[in-house]
Amino acid sequence: xxxxxRTVAVLIALVVAGVLTTFAYVAPTLPTHQAFLAAGITVAAxxxxxxxxxxxxxxxxxxxIYSRLEHIKRxxxxxxxxxxxxxxxxxxxxxxxxxxxxxRRQQELDELKRLQALRxxxxxxxxxxxxxPLFAAQGFVHTILxxxxxxxxxxxxxxxxxxxxxxxxxxSLDALDALVKDLVTISQLxxxxxxxxxxxxxxxxxxxxxxELLEQHAERRGTTLELFxxxxxxxxxxxxxxxxxxxxxxxxxxxxxxxxxxxxxxHVIVALTPGRNGVRxxxxxxxxxxxxxxxxxxxxxxxRVDKSRSRAAxxxxxxxxxxxxxxxxxxxxxxxxxxxxxGTTLEFKLPKPKEIKGHENVR
Numbered sequence: 001x002x003x004x005x006r007t008v009a010v011l012i013a014l015v016v017a018g019v020l021t022t023f024a025y026v027a028p029t030l031p032t033h034q035a036f037l038a039a040g041i042t043v044a045a046x047x048x049x050x051x052x053x054x055x056x057x058x059x060x061x062x063x064x065i066y067s068r069l070e071h072i073k074r075x076x077x078x079x080x081x082x083x084x085x086x087x088x089x090x091x092x093x094x095x096x097x098x099x100x101x102x103x104r105r106q107q108e109l110d111e112l113k114r115l116q117a118l119r120x121x122x123x124x125x126x127x128x129x130x131x132x133p134l135f136a137a138q139g140f141v142h143t144i145l146x147x148x149x150x151x152x153x154x155x156x157x158x159x160x161x162x163x164x165x166x167x168x169x170x171x172s173l174d175a176l177d178a179l180v181k182d183l184v185t186i187s188q189l190x191x192x193x194x195x196x197x198x199x200x201x202x203x204x205x206x207x208x209x210x211x212e213l214l215e216q217h218a219e220r221r222g223t224t225l226e227l228f229x230x231x232x233x234x235x236x237x238x239x240x241x242x243x244x245x246x247x248x249x250x251x252x253x254x255x256x257x258x259x260x261x262x263x264x265x266x267h268v269i270v271a272l273t274p275g276r277n278g279v280r281x282x283x284x285x286x287x288x289x290x291x292x293x294x295x296x297x298x299x300x301x302x303x304r305v306d307k308s309r310s311r312a313a314x315x316x317x318x319x320x321x322x323x324x325x326x327x328x329x330x331x332x333x334x335x336x337x338x339x340x341x342x343g344t345t346l347e348f349k350l351p352k353p354k355e356i357k358g359h360e361n362v363r
Contacts (some may be wrong), residue, residue: 015045020038068099080190092142126302130179133172182318186301196242196329200353203237203246203279207270210250214258223258232272245326246350250283252319252354254345257285261337263344274352282347290338298336299324 020041072080144165188194204227211225218225227233239246250270257268267288273280297303302317326350327334338344 011049016042019045052070065098073149126183130176132332133176137169137172138174140165140172153294179318182322186322186325189322189329194327196245198240199243200238200240201243201271203239203272203281203350204232204235206243206247206250207272208233209255213251217255218258218266218268221258221261222264223261223264223268225254225258226267226269228269228271237272237274237279238353240353241330241350242326245329249323249326249348250281250292252323253283256319257283257287257344261285261287278351279351280347280349281335282345284343284345286343287341289340291340292334295336295338299334 060142092208112247144162145160185194211227214225254268254270258266261268262285265351269282269284271280271282273282299320301321330350334346334348336344336346
């Protein structure tokens with residue numbers, strides 16, 4: 001049976017009062033040795049009750065605190081859910097507060113460990129992505145320099161080969177420059193430094209422009225590009241957003257759809273669906289699809305489902321991360337719907353001009 005502090009206090013008071021009352025009543029008729037015996041019994045009874053109260057109320061609660069702290073160390077938070085109801089006893093309240101504080105600190109520690117792991121992974125990815133084009137350019141340039149030193153003895157490097165090496169070095173440096181620019185862009189987007197400059201523009205015209213830009217890439221992959229529904233090709237569909245940033249998003253999505261769709265029978269569809277709350281933009285491919293365990297992470301920086309293939313096909317691994325931030329800066333969300341061996345759809349919404357007054361900027 002669990003006794004509260006009030007119950008123990010009442011019991012002690014009753015016992016002491018009873019013993020003293022009895023002693024006072026019978027004391028005149030008691031011999032001296034019996035009076036001392038009664039006093040000893042009173043002291044013993046009070047000692048036992050006070051000792052038991054400490055044992056029950058203090059040591060039991062302290063043991064309970066340690067027990068719950070052990071649960072926290074084992075991350076068994078569910079077992080503590082029924083232990084944090086309000087209780088009037090001071091020790092129990094203190095114990096609950098200590099355990100709650102320890103639980104919060106443990107969760108913060110777990111979050112810090114997770115962020116530290118992500119930071120290490122990010123630094124490793126950045127280092128790898130930076131050194132690949134850097135080492136390539138360095139190798140081509142040093143080869144040319146070494147050949148220049150041997151000109152007198154061996155006649156030097158053939159001009160065509162030299163030019164080829166310089167072109168490859170320049171391509172590697174261009175890739176490095178693009179990666180650094182992407183890193184700067186995503187950093188500024190995360191900090192809210194880049195403003196989205198809203199303007200009215202025709203979304204259909206933008207899609208047709210991107211189709212012309214990516215047409216050769218699609219032809220090399222054996223992929224067809226389609227605007228759906230087809231009748232929109234002759235119409236105007238106005239939205240209000242940052243045209244350059246939405247162009248960047250659609251370029252990333254369409255390029256990825258071409259790159260990871262079927263190689264010889266690929267089909268990429270950009271579907272525009274006007275609605276009351278805006279225009280839904282969806283980019284679909286008929287590729288291999290993305291497994292469910294990867295879908296939640298494809299918008300992370302440098303995350304690749306198939307790392308070897310992505311690296312061979314080019315790209316920094318930042319395109320989807322940048323696209324996600326741009327879409328969110330437009331007060332929208334980019335969603336993924338993918339089925340293995342059927343294809344992937346990425347979609348988001350853009351507002352119509354009538355939904356937003358003025359041409360103010362947003363972060």
